[in-house]
Amino acid sequence: MATLKDIAIEAGVSIMTVSNVINGKHSKVSDQTITSIQELVKKYNYVPNLSARSLSKKSSKLIAIFINSYEAKQNLFKDPYISELFGELESLIRQSGYYAIIRSVETVENVSTILHNWNVDGAIFISQQPKEAMNEILEHSKCPIVFIDSYNNDNPKAIMVGVNDYKGGYIATKYLISNGHRKIAFAGCYSETNEIVSQRYQGYRKALEESNIPYVEENLINTFTRYEDGINIGRDMANHNYDVSAVFAAADLLALGIIEGARINGCVVPNDLSVIGFDNLDLCSLVTPKLTTVSQDVKKKAESAVNLLLDAINQVDIPSQNITLDVQLEVRQTVQKKV
Amino acid sequence: MATLKDIAIEAGVSIMTVSNVINGKHSKVSDQTITSIQELVKKYNYVPNLSARSLSKKSSKLIAIFINSYEAKQNLFKDPYISELFGELESLIRQSGYYAIIRSVETVENVSTILHNWNVDGAIFISQQPKEAMNEILEHSKCPIVFIDSYNNDNPKAIMVGVNDYKGGYIATKYLISNGHRKIAFAGCYSETNEIVSQRYQGYRKALEESNIPYVEENLINTFTRYEDGINIGRDMANHNYDVSAVFAAADLLALGIIEGARINGCVVPNDLSVIGFDNLDLCSLVTPKLTTVSQDVKKKAESAVNLLLDAINQVDIPSQNITLDVQLEVRQTVQKKV
DNA sequence: TTGTAAGCGTTATCAA
DNA sequence: TTGATAACGCTTACAA
Numbered sequence: 001m002a003t004l005k006d007i008a009i010e011a012g013v014s015i016m017t018v019s020n021v022i023n024g025k026h027s028k029v030s031d032q033t034i035t036s037i038q039e040l041v042k043k044y045n046y047v048p049n050l051s052a053r054s055l056s057k058k059s060s061k062l063i064a065i066f067i068n069s070y071e072a073k074q075n076l077f078k079d080p081y082i083s084e085l086f087g088e089l090e091s092l093i094r095q096s097g098y099y100a101i102i103r104s105v106e107t108v109e110n111v112s113t114i115l116h117n118w119n120v121d122g123a124i125f126i127s128q129q130p131k132e133a134m135n136e137i138l139e140h141s142k143c144p145i146v147f148i149d150s151y152n153n154d155n156p157k158a159i160m161v162g163v164n165d166y167k168g169g170y171i172a173t174k175y176l177i178s179n180g181h182r183k184i185a186f187a188g189c190y191s192e193t194n195e196i197v198s199q200r201y202q203g204y205r206k207a208l209e210e211s212n213i214p215y216v217e218e219n220l221i222n223t224f225t226r227y228e229d230g231i232n233i234g235r236d237m238a239n240h241n242y243d244v245s246a247v248f249a250a251a252d253l254l255a256l257g258i259i260e261g262a263r264i265n266g267c268v269v270p271n272d273l274s275v276i277g278f279d280n281l282d283l284c285s286l287v288t289p290k291l292t293t294v295s296q297d298v299k300k301k302a303e304s305a306v307n308l309l310l311d312a313i314n315q316v317d318i319p320s321q322n323i324t325l326d327v328q329l330e331v332r333q334t335v336q337k338k339v
Numbered sequence: 340m341a342t343l344k345d346i347a348i349e350a351g352v353s354i355m356t357v358s359n360v361i362n363g364k365h366s367k368v369s370d371q372t373i374t375s376i377q378e379l380v381k382k383y384n385y386v387p388n389l390s391a392r393s394l395s396k397k398s399s400k401l402i403a404i405f406i407n408s409y410e411a412k413q414n415l416f417k418d419p420y421i422s423e424l425f426g427e428l429e430s431l432i433r434q435s436g437y438y439a440i441i442r443s444v445e446t447v448e449n450v451s452t453i454l455h456n457w458n459v460d461g462a463i464f465i466s467q468q469p470k471e472a473m474n475e476i477l478e479h480s481k482c483p484i485v486f487i488d489s490y491n492n493d494n495p496k497a498i499m500v501g502v503n504d505y506k507g508g509y510i511a512t513k514y515l516i517s518n519g520h521r522k523i524a525f526a527g528c529y530s531e532t533n534e535i536v537s538q539r540y541q542g543y544r545k546a547l548e549e550s551n552i553p554y555v556e557e558n559l560i561n562t563f564t565r566y567e568d569g570i571n572i573g574r575d576m577a578n579h580n581y582d583v584s585a586v587f588a589a590a591d592l593l594a595l596g597i598i599e600g601a602r603i604n605g606c607v608v609p610n611d612l613s614v615i616g617f618d619n620l621d622l623c624s625l626v627t628p629k630l631t632t633v634s635q636d637v638k639k640k641a642e643s644a645v646n647l648l649l650d651a652i653n654q655v656d657i658p659s660q661n662i663t664l665d666v667q668l669e670v671r672q673t674v675q676k677k678v
Numbered sequence: 679t680t681g682t683a684a685g686c687g688t689t690a691t692c693a694a
Numbered sequence: 695t696t697g698a699t700a701a702c703g704c705t706t707a708c709a710a
Contacts, residue, residue, distance in 0.1 A: 003686095005687075013696075014696065014697045015687090015698095016690095019689065020696090023689090027695095028695065029695065030695060033695085045479075047452050047455045048687085049455075049456070049458065049686085049687050050390075050456045051389075051390040051393040051394045051399065051458060051686090051687080052394050052687035052689090054390040054688090054702090055390045055394060055686095055688070055689095055701095055703065057689065060390065065441075075423060075427060075430070077416075077429075078422065078423055078426065078621065083416040083419070086422075087415065090416075090443055094443060099440060099453075099457070101438055101440050102439050102441045103429075103433065103438070104429055104430060104433060116340055116386045116388075117386050118438070140384070227622065227625050228621075228625055257625070260625065260626065263627065264627055282417065282566075282567075283566065286566050286567055286596070288602065288603055342703055342704085343703065352680075352681085354681090354704085355680075356679085356680060358704070358705070367680080368679070368680080369679060372679085372680090387704075388703050389704095390702090390704090391686090391702070391704040391705090392704055394685095394686045394688090394702095394703080394705095395685075395703080395704045395705045396704080396705065396706090397686075
């Protein structure tokens, strides 16, 4: 591998002159030497050693993408929402001239180690982090970090990108109610620490309340959000283990599973059961019946995350640290008027 | 950030002593100093600067994962097979003490630049590469590279991991024939350069030939392999644009799309049409009817790739450079005896 | 058991 | 416009 030194020697100039040409500081070099050096660069296929550059500049052009190691003991990349988001992020990072290092993490220590190991310029978390973890991570790091889909109002260092989960839960439930449903289940991975789902759930509760529909505890179905989990719930619905005419599922995959599980057991959506999902995966408009769902714009989410991060890296003044993207209802075919 | 120097000063020893402790070369340091240094390491949360280490060791502990930028103008991570494979690879790389850098690439030059920029120890391609691209990449790189799902018999430097695509096409078609089908379509992204699909196709042809079934050119359906592409094909099948009673689709997603497209248009699988897919995604056994498919073991594929790569990095003698994993037929519910 | 010196490839700083 | 020098944080090789 050719180095600056090699080229400098062959060109009969100093290393710094070559370095300046490489870095486009043309004001500091004569046109003559520029062209002669550029030829040599081409001839030897010179590419800068980024470890060396990183060492000397104290900035690596690396962005770390972190993801939780497992959920339900499963490769998280099997989740189509996560994969799509990841693909968009990678693409944007590359187009911005950065390099993406991907890392699944189990503990908080893992994170700061990586951050310092590689002198990364910034980081993005693509799966939700509990508030305590966020605070600990932020405390130990000096580079900006964007958290996607996390909630934390207390820490000013936290840069967050998310969607209006509360509104999502609200409009979905409202829509079911406006279609005459009053017995509505909420299905999702509900827990104190899962703010996303809590928010969607709060929106659901609010909509019920506004219509004076009494809340029924049994209608909160706490579950993982994989397709197979939905299958089980759909089966239970078909078997009338729940007294509901509609379900709001906090993830499309879960909703699709519910529909399938119900169908297998003789309960047809939307005739016998109305279902709304969340995410608006491509799949929603391809299956039958097409899934009515709360849509979020994954591309925009990725863009917002990368833009915020780059602004923070470049110390651009950011109007607001956080971005909450809007959601909207995609009305399709899985909700029917209750007669 | 604490450095070796900081710790050395505080401990009143030389940098090298600290370095030796960090690297576990305990034979070279007295027990006393070891413990005192280890305390300081903990106190200052010392983590080694891997850029510096990489620079001086000429090895980075980085493994690059490459993927083609786009297919059908689409984020490739939307493909569940790719995502799952990627997730497994990331996990294995991490567990092996390496760091994964992910990069989508458009041109061959991109690749060698990254390889040299970061001094990566090895690389893995997770989407199929044409032979010429492989050769060019290998020529310009000195680190070992594993190609998943690529075909190249000519280049001894190429390390390849794949599945027996030919056999997959063969057993799928054979199974359809044994169920009385004689008019069988092949659907896939067929082209001269797409060896995977060509192999599956050759297997299909071979099976037809063995049963003296004349080959019908119209039954080769050349298509992208997304769900939505399948929808269109299924519709055409329902409308009898093809004179077939069965389809072998070169990807599960495509097969599922075909089934759905057919169903929407009044053609029920397996009663009116038999379908076999390829990959054995989790989804196959969750949908109705459950998809009969040629299964490949994605986890094993990822393991094979990482193991071969690590062996090559560590110069372990490898019995064979290449691994071809077996495939088998998963008989489920989408093939019916033709009456 | 401990330490010294040189070098990895680059950039920043300052001098010529 | 060009170059010399030091520095980034670490490891290798060798000396004490």
